Amino acid sequence: MINRRVFLGATAALLCRDVEARNDSWQPVITEARKMDQCYAISVYKDGTELLTEVFRGPPVDQLVPIKSVSKSIVAALAGAAIDRGEIYSTEDTLGKLIPDLIPSSADAGVSYITVENLLTMQAGLERTSGRNYNVWVTSADWIADALSRPIVAEPGTRMLYSTGSTHVLGAILSEVSGQSLLDLARTRIGQPLGIEIPAWTRDPQGRYLGGNEMALTLDAMVRFGELYRNSGRFEGVQVLSEDWVERSFEPVTRSMFSGLGYGYGWFLGQSYGTRYALARGYGGQIICVVPQLALTVAITSDPNRVARTAGYFGDLLRLIENTIIPVART
Numbered sequence: 001m002i003n004r005r006v007f008l009g010a011t012a013a014l015l016c017r018d019v020e021a022r023n024d025s026w027q028p029v030i031t032e033a034r035k036m037d038q039c040y041a042i043s044v045y046k047d048g049t050e051l052l053t054e055v056f057r058g059p060p061v062d063q064l065v066p067i068k069s070v071s072k073s074i075v076a077a078l079a080g081a082a083i084d085r086g087e088i089y090s091t092e093d094t095l096g097k098l099i100p101d102l103i104p105s106s107a108d109a110g111v112s113y114i115t116v117e118n119l120l121t122m123q124a125g126l127e128r129t130s131g132r133n134y135n136v137w138v139t140s141a142d143w144i145a146d147a148l149s150r151p152i153v154a155e156p157g158t159r160m161l162y163s164t165g166s167t168h169v170l171g172a173i174l175s176e177v178s179g180q181s182l183l184d185l186a187r188t189r190i191g192q193p194l195g196i197e198i199p200a201w202t203r204d205p206q207g208r209y210l211g212g213n214e215m216a217l218t219l220d221a222m223v224r225f226g227e228l229y230r231n232s233g234r235f236e237g238v239q240v241l242s243e244d245w246v247e248r249s250f251e252p253v254t255r256s257m258f259s260g261l262g263y264g265y266g267w268f269l270g271q272s273y274g275t276r277y278a279l280a281r282g283y284g285g286q287i288i289c290v291v292p293q294l295a296l297t298v299a300i301t302s303d304p305n306r307v308a309r310t311a312g313y314f315g316d317l318l319r320l321i322e323n324t325i326i327p328v329a330r331t
Helices: 004-025 027-035 070-084 109-113 116-120 131-138 143-148 164-178 182-194 219-230 243-249 313-330
Strands: 039-046 049-055 065-068 215-217 268-272 275-282 286-291 296-302
Touching: 027 039, 027 049, 027 313, 039 219, 039 313, 065 070, 065 275, 065 286, 070 116, 070 164, 070 182, 070 215, 070 219, 070 243, 070 275, 070 286, 116 164, 131 143, 131 164, 143 164, 164 182, 182 219, 215 219, 219 275, 219 286, 219 296, 268 313, 275 313, 286 313, 296 313
Parallel strands: none
Antiparallel strands: 039 049, 039 296, 065 215, 268 275, 275 286, 286 296
């Protein structure tokens, strides 16, 4: 007869072997990530269970780190929350309807017809405020007026022009329709339901929180935000965002001319051997990757002061996700 002590001992041994096997299967991910001298840390969850968390260099996992343009995906989530609450009727609502008083007199007449969806998908058509234009934009006296008074260089809705100014305008819309600051919205509609800290971040000269850059999260908070989207807007049984919003966010509307990835509502979209994934991406190599088909969420933090281009480190991260992480998760 097998007594209770023997049974428990055998069960513990089996569990240990299972954990060891699990860790061994993910060793290639650790090996590849460690080679990248810009990579700070990586965390991988499957079916809500932590499979891997490794810190290679940089701050510990419980320290707040700058997530750069991953912030854009958070603002996009807040747009979904505003639509869920009826503060914005639909993504087809225009700037002329939502923020007429914020459109400067110097703006092209077509600016009034730019839609929420145009802002979400980086298809506003306005000259970019990112890249070489970023410093000029953030040193201007009025970031909203500067962004909206730039020339229309493409018909809205026809071409992706990645621009932090577009997300900042979207953040201003969210504040106007809700009567709350973007910080308060982020804390009450994302931070509290997910149980994560969202500290105050950069504000423009008019006191509006920057939409689309400079937020900070811990690695665990990044995972939780990814899990929210992996679970169709639910977190620990609570429907934080509508399922419809998450589905729409992961549908490609346009495509990046830099990476070739598709782009939805604040998320870059790609696939590896038929498996689709979504990326929240920030300067330097800050990543939240969601692979719903595999119940997988990945968070990566990197040196925020170094460039990460598709032809360089960001390309390395894409290959890590497509050629190592996703294949291991399939097994």
